[in-house]
Each structure stands twice: as C-alpha cells, then as structure tokens.
Amino acid sequence: MGPLLLKRARVLDPASQLDGVRDILIEQGRIQRLAPELDATGARVVDLEGLVLTPGLIDMHVHLREPGQEAKETIASGCAAAAAGGFTAVAAMANTDPVNDCRAVTELIVNEAQRQRSVRVYPVGAVSEGLRGERLAAIDEMVAAGVVAISDDGRPVMNGSLMRRALEQASRHGIPVLVHEQDETIVGEGVVHEGEVSARLHIPGWPAAGEDAMIGRDLMLVEDIGGRLHIQHLTTARGAALVRWARARGVRVTCEATPHHLTLTDEAVAGLNTDLKMNPPLRPERDRRGLVEALIDRTIDAIATDHAPHHPNEKAVEFCCAPFGTIGLETAVPVLIERLVRSGSVSLLRLVELLSLGPARALGVAGGRVAIGAPADLTVLDLEREGTIDAERFRSLSRNTAFPGWRAVGWPVMSLVGGRVVYDAR
Ligand SMILES: [Zn+2]
The missing domain is CATH 2.30.40.10 (Urease, subunit C, domain 1)
Incomplete structure (x- = not known):
C-alpha cells in the first residue's frame, strides 16, 4: 500500500x-x-x-455475538457495522457462547477479527468462569492471548470478594475491570426504571439504587486495594455524583454513558416498544440531564453504544419477556451530533473526545489522536x-x-x- x-x-x-x-x-x-x-x-x-477528520472513533462496549449467536451478529457483520458508523475499533464483550473466559475463545475472536481486515477488535475477557460469578476466569492466559480488559458485562459481579480478587488480578496485568453495576437483590425482576412510568404501566420497576449501591461498593474496593475500575453504561445523576466524590479522593475510575441513556428517558417506554427495553433501563429526565452535565464536566470519559443485537423474533414478544438492549454502532454518530452538538449542549470537539481519546485512555489502547507517528x-x-x-x-x-x-x-x-x-x- x-x-x-x-x-x-x-x-x-x-x-x-x-x-x-x-x-x-x-x-x-x-x-x-x-x-x-x-x-x-x-x-x-x-x-x-x-x-x-477526527481520530478513529472507538466503541468500548459492543456485543459481537460470535461465537455462538451468529444469527444476531458475527464478527464480520459487527465490524462492517462499526466501520459504517465511523468506528475504527471496538471492544467485544465476553458474553458469547461459549463465554470468552479462556485462551481458546480469545484466540478465536482475535483470529477471526484479523481475517476480516476491517476495524480493530479488542477482546474483553470474562471476570468469572461462564459469567457465573463463582470462580475467576483464566485471566492470565486470556491476557496473553490479547484481552485488554475483563468484564462480566450483561451480569453484575454480585460477589464482592470475587470482585476484589478480579481487581487484584487485573491490576497485576495493568488492565481495567469493566463493571455492569446492578445489585440483583435490589433490582429483582425489574424491567424499566422504578418510578412514575413503571407504576402507570404496572410493570416491575428497576430501582436506581440497584445501580448506585454497586457503584458505591466498587469505588470503595478500588480505593482500598487499588486497580482500575471502569463503570459501564452509567445512567443516574447520583451515580455520576459518586464518581466525582471518588475521583476527589484519588480513586482511579473511569466511566461511560450510552447514546440511548443520553437522549431518551423512561417516558419513551410508555408505548411498550421492546427495542426501548434496556439494561440498565432508560431513566427519568433529571438523570438524563445529569448525564449530559457529567459529559461536560468530564466526570464521564467515554460514550459507548452497548451495541446489543437481537433477532427480530426475540424482540417481537411481550415487553416483560423480551431481551434487553439496542444496537448502536450505525446510529451513535448522527444521534449524538443531532441531539447533543446541534442542540448546543456539548461541543463537537468534546463529543469527538468522548468517542476517541476518552475510550482509548479508559481501555489503555493505542489510538484517539491525530498526530505525527500515531496509527x-x-x-x-x-x-x-x-x-x-x-x-x-x-x-x-x-x-x-x-x-x-x-x-x-x-x-x-x-x-x-x-x-x-x-x-x-x-
Ligand atoms: Zn451491561
């Protein structure tokens, strides 16, 4: 070339x-x-x-579904979607089938991504074997095979002792632990934010405390034992306040928010469209506004899509039965430019930072710059x-x-x- x-x-x-x-x-x-x-x-x-022209955009939260659920997405189709959405790198979550919790699965993802010669794929390994939250996954061998972080995303790490050991192990390798913050004992069967909308619709609510309590736990663990924590898909103003509080105490924490939590509220769920069923759920306007403020004051480091492909048949069911999530790779840029930049909330340069340099730093990978010598x-x-x-x-x-x-x-x-x-x- x-x-x-x-x-x-x-x-x-x-x-x-x-x-x-x-x-x-x-x-x-x-x-x-x-x-x-x-x-x-x-x-x-x-x-x-x-x-x-901007640094190549990096989406640090993507579900590519391969291996195991290739009808929803493959590494090839996910990379093509990323490239069309302006992304030049994605971090692939571990909740595939089999789970990316050992060297063989990491290698499969790395090899297939290389074969595609498309966008860069950074595999994220599981925290626990099979995402079961019981025993640590084979972190050493996954790091050797190329994972850049560990996460049980899709599920919380409910066991605080396991979380503590995950932070210690990740810290030895200099990689972050990405966390899906959800206290299952508080959230229960909730499918939308617990508030006026859930009460009106008579569907089970997912209280904000279920997210914020886990954020608090993990911030304190990191403060006491070290390591790098990255909070995935932050949705509450109170969660952002906790991150500010921890940063002021010197805790190494980064966090991301999604385009849907930045542009939609739980009112959108009133029509029971299953494509708006998210985990964590869409929150009220005061939280959405709190997230936008946290983008501007730099509490939030990255915008990540949580691209979560599901087959149409799976979403074409009653609201309570449908799987959580929306795809996002091909919509993030236009949605964010239209709703955040053109509305005057966030500068274009700051948006670009949240989609490039911010995630590169949070993940600890190359990229995020337009500079001599950079890729x-x-x-x-x-x-x-x-x-x-x-x-x-x-x-x-x-x-x-x-x-x-x-x-x-x-x-x-x-x-x-x-x-x-x-x-x-x-
Ligand atoms: Zn998640």
Whole structure:
C-alpha cells in the first residue's frame, strides 16, 4: 500500500485541541506528516475539503455475538457495522457462547477479527468462569492471548470478594475491570426504571439504587486495594455524583454513558416498544440531564453504544419477556451530533473526545489522536449530510434500534484503519 495524502480536511484532535484545516500524509499505516499544506509525489490524493477528520472513533462496549449467536451478529457483520458508523475499533464483550473466559475463545475472536481486515477488535475477557460469578476466569492466559480488559458485562459481579480478587488480578496485568453495576437483590425482576412510568404501566420497576449501591461498593474496593475500575453504561445523576466524590479522593475510575441513556428517558417506554427495553433501563429526565452535565464536566470519559443485537423474533414478544438492549454502532454518530452538538449542549470537539481519546485512555489502547507517528486510524464526518435512520440499511444483522426514523444532520462518511479505507460513502 503506497502513501496516501488526505487534503484540506478540517482536523479535530482533542488531545492537542487542534481545530483547523490540515493535510495528512499516511505511510506504512501511520501519520507521517501533518501540516496546513503538503505535497507528496507518488501519493494517492483524497480531497476532504468541507469534511471533518477526527481520530478513529472507538466503541468500548459492543456485543459481537460470535461465537455462538451468529444469527444476531458475527464478527464480520459487527465490524462492517462499526466501520459504517465511523468506528475504527471496538471492544467485544465476553458474553458469547461459549463465554470468552479462556485462551481458546480469545484466540478465536482475535483470529477471526484479523481475517476480516476491517476495524480493530479488542477482546474483553470474562471476570468469572461462564459469567457465573463463582470462580475467576483464566485471566492470565486470556491476557496473553490479547484481552485488554475483563468484564462480566450483561451480569453484575454480585460477589464482592470475587470482585476484589478480579481487581487484584487485573491490576497485576495493568488492565481495567469493566463493571455492569446492578445489585440483583435490589433490582429483582425489574424491567424499566422504578418510578412514575413503571407504576402507570404496572410493570416491575428497576430501582436506581440497584445501580448506585454497586457503584458505591466498587469505588470503595478500588480505593482500598487499588486497580482500575471502569463503570459501564452509567445512567443516574447520583451515580455520576459518586464518581466525582471518588475521583476527589484519588480513586482511579473511569466511566461511560450510552447514546440511548443520553437522549431518551423512561417516558419513551410508555408505548411498550421492546427495542426501548434496556439494561440498565432508560431513566427519568433529571438523570438524563445529569448525564449530559457529567459529559461536560468530564466526570464521564467515554460514550459507548452497548451495541446489543437481537433477532427480530426475540424482540417481537411481550415487553416483560423480551431481551434487553439496542444496537448502536450505525446510529451513535448522527444521534449524538443531532441531539447533543446541534442542540448546543456539548461541543463537537468534546463529543469527538468522548468517542476517541476518552475510550482509548479508559481501555489503555493505542489510538484517539491525530498526530505525527500515531496509527492512521481516522474517521471522516460530513456535518452537512442529512439522513434518516433506516434499520433496513444497516450492515448489522439485527434491526433492534432505539432510534428508528430519527432524522439527523451530520453522518460519518469514511473510516480508515491503519491507513486503509474500510468504509467510504462520500
Ligand atoms: Zn451491561
């Protein structure tokens, strides 16, 4: 692959706070030169005038479903969906079948992702064998095979002693523990946020305390024994306040929020559309506003989609029986630009940071920068492009989107991984 010269893009780089028109020369998968005006004889030239170029977006919370549930998603289809959504890397959760709790499964994911030559896939290993919350998974051998973090995501680590040992083990390897915070004894059979809406609909409520109590427990464990904690899909204003409190005490904690929790509330569930059934659930407006404030004051480090593909037949059942989750890879960018940036809540540069540098730091992986020497993982956005979210056009094998028919101005149009174009819709 010869040199590639990207011309006249408006480059946004959160790490250096750069917002200006630049040319970028890519050679051997890396950014070799970055300047207001470059010439390079022999290089293939791509003119990006009028478009925005950002560090490659990283989604640190994705369910690729392979191995085991390939009707919902495969590594190939999930990578294609990621690339089309502007993402150049994803972290793949461990709740596959079999669970990614040992070397063999990690290797299968790594090998298949390499074969696709698409976006980067960072496997996340399980905390516990089979996600059963009883015995620790084979963390040493999974780290050797390539996992960048551990998580029982989809399930909480209810056993505090196991959580403590997981933090110790992860700390020895210098990787974070990603946590799905849910005290099952408080949450019970809850399927929507416990409040006015659950009472009106007469469906079991999921109290906010079920999330916040576990956040409190884990923050205190990390303060006392060390390690790195990353809180997944934070949904409550009180949870954000707990994170602020812990940071002030020097605790190493990062956290993420999802596009759906940042743009929807439990009122949306009133129509009992199963595509809006989430775990953790959509919360009231005061929590949604609290999350947006936490993006701005930097309490939240990353936006991650929790891309959770489900077969249409599984979602086409009564609300209480349907599986939790929405897909998100192909909708995150337009939804967030439309609802957070165009509404004036969050700057575009901050949004880009939450989708690139923030997750790179929280996961401890490369990327997140447009800088000389950095891998040429890059995303191009067209802020003028108008479109409607149409599930029938998704690369994902699933259709369970929380945002059907949403209009948005501002879409990803190109994704490059290591200088290779993996998506181009200019
Ligand atoms: Zn989860």
